[in-house]
Amino acid sequence: xxxxxxxxxxxxxxxxxxxxxxxxxxxxxxxxxxxxxxxxxxxxxxxxxxxxxxxxxxxxxxxxxxxxxxxxxxxxxxxxxxxxxxxxxxxxxxxxxxxxxxxxxxxxxxxxxxxxxxxxxxxxxxxxxxxxxxxxxxxxxxxxxxxxxxxxxxxxxxxxxxxxxxxxxxxxxxxxxxxxxxxxxxxxxxxxxxxxxxxxxxxxxxxxxxxxxxxxxxxxxxxxxxxxxxxxxxxxxxxxxxxxxxxxxxxxxxxxxxxxxxxxxxxxxxxxxxxxxxxxxxxxxxxxxxxxxxxxxxxxxxxxxxxxxxxxxxxxxxxxxxxxxxxxxxxxxxxxxxxxxxxxxxxxxxxxxxxxxxxxxxxxxxxxxxxxxxxxxxxxxxxxxxxxxxxxxxxxxxxxxxxxxxxxxxxxxxxxxxxxxxxxxxxxxxxxxxxxxxxxxxxxxxxxxxxxxxxxxxxxxxxxxxxxxxxxxxxxxxxxxxxxxxxx
Amino acid sequence: xxxxxxxxxxxxxxxxxxxxxxxxxxxxxxxxxxxxxxxxxxxxxxxxxxxxxxxxxxxxxxxxxxxxxxxxxxxxxxxxxxxxxxxxxxxxxxxxxxxxxxxxxxxxxxxxxxxxxxxxxxxxxxxxxxxxxxxxxxxxxxxxxxxxxxxxxxxxxxxxxxxxxxxxxxxxxxxxxxxxxxxxxxxxxxxxxxxxxxxxxxxxxxxxxxxxxxxxxxxxxx
Numbered sequence: 001x002x003x004x005x006x007x008x009x010x011x012x013x014x015x016x017x018x019x020x021x022x023x024x025x026x027x028x029x030x031x032x033x034x035x036x037x038x039x040x041x042x043x044x045x046x047x048x049x050x051x052x053x054x055x056x057x058x059x060x061x062x063x064x065x066x067x068x069x070x071x072x073x074x075x076x077x078x079x080x081x082x083x084x085x086x087x088x089x090x091x092x093x094x095x096x097x098x099x100x101x102x103x104x105x106x107x108x109x110x111x112x113x114x115x116x117x118x119x120x121x122x123x124x125x126x127x128x129x130x131x132x133x134x135x136x137x138x139x140x141x142x143x144x145x146x147x148x149x150x151x152x153x154x155x156x157x158x159x160x161x162x163x164x165x166x167x168x169x170x171x172x173x174x175x176x177x178x179x180x181x182x183x184x185x186x187x188x189x190x191x192x193x194x195x196x197x198x199x200x201x202x203x204x205x206x207x208x209x210x211x212x213x214x215x216x217x218x219x220x221x222x223x224x225x226x227x228x229x230x231x232x233x234x235x236x237x238x239x240x241x242x243x244x245x246x247x248x249x250x251x252x253x254x255x256x257x258x259x260x261x262x263x264x265x266x267x268x269x270x271x272x273x274x275x276x277x278x279x280x281x282x283x284x285x286x287x288x289x290x291x292x293x294x295x296x297x298x299x300x301x302x303x304x305x306x307x308x309x310x311x312x313x314x315x316x317x318x319x320x321x322x323x324x325x326x327x328x329x330x331x332x333x334x335x336x337x338x339x340x341x342x343x344x345x346x347x348x349x350x351x352x353x354x355x356x357x358x359x360x361x362x363x364x365x366x367x368x369x370x371x372x373x374x375x376x377x378x379x380x381x382x383x384x385x386x387x388x389x390x391x392x393x394x395x396x397x398x399x400x401x402x403x404x405x406x407x408x409x410x411x412x413x414x415x416x417x418x419x420x421x422x423x424x425x426x427x428x429x430x431x432x433x434x435x436x437x438x439x440x441x442x443x444x445x446x447x448x449x450x451x452x453x454x455x456x457x458x459x460x461x462x463x464x465x466x467x468x469x470x471x472x473x474x475x476x477x478x479x480x481x482x483x484x485x486x487x488x
Numbered sequence: 489x490x491x492x493x494x495x496x497x498x499x500x501x502x503x504x505x506x507x508x509x510x511x512x513x514x515x516x517x518x519x520x521x522x523x524x525x526x527x528x529x530x531x532x533x534x535x536x537x538x539x540x541x542x543x544x545x546x547x548x549x550x551x552x553x554x555x556x557x558x559x560x561x562x563x564x565x566x567x568x569x570x571x572x573x574x575x576x577x578x579x580x581x582x583x584x585x586x587x588x589x590x591x592x593x594x595x596x597x598x599x600x601x602x603x604x605x606x607x608x609x610x611x612x613x614x615x616x617x618x619x620x621x622x623x624x625x626x627x628x629x630x631x632x633x634x635x636x637x638x639x640x641x642x643x644x645x646x647x648x649x650x651x652x653x654x655x656x657x658x659x660x661x662x663x664x665x666x667x668x669x670x671x672x673x674x675x676x677x678x679x680x681x682x683x684x685x686x687x688x689x690x691x692x693x694x695x696x697x698x699x700x701x702x703x704x705x706x707x708x709x710x
Contacts, residue, residue: 019541036581048597048633049633051625051633051634051635051636052635052636053631053700055636056636056638056639057639058551060641061551061635061637061639062552062556062635063551063552063553063554063555063556063557064550064551064552064660066552066553066555067552068697074636100544122552123549126550127546127549127552128549128589129550129552129554129589130548131594134552158492159492166491166492166495169647171495171606174492174495174496174499175495175499178496178500178503179499179503182503183503186507186511190511195588195589196515196523197518197585198518198521198581198582198585198587199518199581199590199592200511200514200515200518200519200582200591201589201590202590204509204511205509207506207507207510211503211506215641220700248498251499251502252502255502255503255505255506256506256509256510258506258510259510264560264562264563264566265560265568265592266560266579266580266581266583266584266592267499267514267518267581268514268517268576268581271510271514274509274510280605333566337566337567340567341593341594341595342595342596343556345595346595347592384541389520391708412567412568412596413568415571417566419572419598419599420629420630420631420632421631423597423631423632423633424631426597426633427633430633444550447618455513460561467496468673470696
């Protein structure tokens with residue numbers, strides 16, 4: 001028993017060593033994009049309450065800065081972080097090292113150069129104005145080439161796995177690895193290469209946007225939740241036998257839910273109806289996943305105190321449930337009639353991307369990086385600052401944007417209120433959002449500083465142990481094993 | 489679940505079905521919508537954009553106007569788009585076949601622009617109005633948070649020459665000062681031509697019937 005445990009531990013160390021540099025490079029670029037995207041987002045937000053801010057120059061006009069910020073966050077931070085986490089977890093769960101990691105540097109270069117060129121394109125008059133596909137056409141191939149290597153690595157790592165069973169996190173990662181390039185390539189072809197006519201363009205766009213959030217970011221976040229909960233708590237996922245059902249049901253219905261973004265739009269009604277039905281059907285897998293995850297946590301909430309990863313994952317699960325509820329609410333005609341086209345629609349996507357996905361990646365980073373580098377997080381205060389600002393920012397922005405959207409929607413639907421008056425009312429909320437974004441940005445800067453400390457190779461002796469407790473996980477069976485036990 | 493192949497096939501089938509079910513079916517239904525010939529005056533609707541207006545579409549696209557403006561009028565009874573004079577009727581899929589890029593948008597931080605060029609709805613909205621709106625938004629829309637697009641205009645010193653016939657006249661507070669004139673660039677002129685081309689004046693009998701058929705159902709639903 002003891003010797004097998006030791007073997008398992010050596011194996012994990014080998015895997016971590018093989019994944020070290022690719023993961024550090026992806027996480028490093030991700031965090032830089034997080035800061036850059038956050039700064040752009042803040043500029044755009046300020047412009048809404050102070051329109052003269054940086055308005056004199058075409059490069060910094062709101063209509064360009066806002067999509068640039070969104071793209072920097074989604075493709076810069078989101079994708080890079082998902083690559084870092086996904087590759088590491090795939091290797092860990094497949095019990096095999098990440099081979100020929102050098103190629104992943106090339107992939108990372110391609111991806112980040114693509115995103116940089118894409119952003120410069122948006123700011124410098126080549127935007128396509130399709131949501132989340134604003135980057136000019138010429139970067140498509142660069143991004144796809146970069147992604148091809150990363151996706152192939154994830155899938156190859158999976159296919160040479162040394163494990164008997166395939167764990168839930170692997171289903172989500174494996175699925176996401178295929179869905180993203182398909183969605184992206186199809187959307188590029190149908191919108192930019194050989195554009196479809198008329199209102200089919202918004203239909204394709206809604207299908208892509210919904211797919212990107214629902215079939216890429218949510219699966220990656222769930223992979224993190226399904227992995228870290230049993231890993232850190234040292235117990236199997238509760239009711240694990242339901243997880244497979246939830247997986248297929250979740251992704252199968254999400255794939256059809258994109259039309260719910262087009263309620264009241266000049267497209268055939270069946271498109272938005274299909275989306276609403278899909279969102280209703282999604283209640284079942286969301287409840288099952290919540291049972292899985294909260295069931296695992298139940299009785300062990302005290303563990304949240306000692307593990308920063310667990311705390312972030314907890315926020316992420318709450319974000320997932322809340323985002324799903326929001327999606328459902330927004331696909332109901334009565335509700336959509338009021339809040340469609342308001343700040344509430346921004347909130348829906350932000351909940352998925354930030355409250356659910358980004359927090360999961362923060363949690364993952366706090367778990368992974370000390371193991372890869374063999375060092376501790378240098379500053380506990382910065383770690384706590386990061387968590388506190390993230391939690392505060394999520395609460396502030398969720399409450400604020402929901403209230404603002406509700407008010408904006410009612411004013412828009414009252415034709416006696418002149419448009420200028422709505423803007424005046426919203427000015428307060430725009431200012432509120434800027435404050436919320438500053439709070440988040442402070443946390444991201446704390447994260448960056450800690451990351452530089454832990455990742456910098458010059459700092460090879462390591463840093464003194466930070467005072468928060470090391471989660472008691474290294475001696476626990478890996479979740480694949482735990483899952484098998486739960487299964488039996 | 490142990491089988492990688494089953495996982496792959498499942499993932500593939502889900503996305504393939506959603507693509508075929510949503511996008512291909514919609515394409516089958518809408519991909520071949522054509523213009524409608526009005527029998528009374530033999531004109532085809534929707535009318536295609538002029539060349540300048542189509543260039544303006546590209547300016548609209550690259551400036552990201554779609555970030556704040558929708559171009560879709562919701563039907564009577566769903567929101568108050570008609571009461572806000574954003575259109576004479578709700579938008580139909582057929583209205584959009586003239587647009588090379590469709591910007592239906594998803595945010596109304598600014599008003600809807602689907603019929604912004606309709607003088608019937610907005611008699612004040614002539615070219616001069618749009619130039620002023622773009623150069624100095626507050627001069628025509630007090631309280632707006634639309635940014636000024638001064639980079640779409642050239643401000644030159646007159647230096648004794650006659651003012652350009654394209655120069656725009658601005659109220660004192662917004663004018664660049666004596667001896668200067670503000671002239672829209674080609675991009676500004678294209679953008680304004682595009683904005684003024686945005687209107688759906690014709691109500692297609694085919695769609696109107698569809699709408700009428702849908703109306704009682706809507707009442708029943710409430």
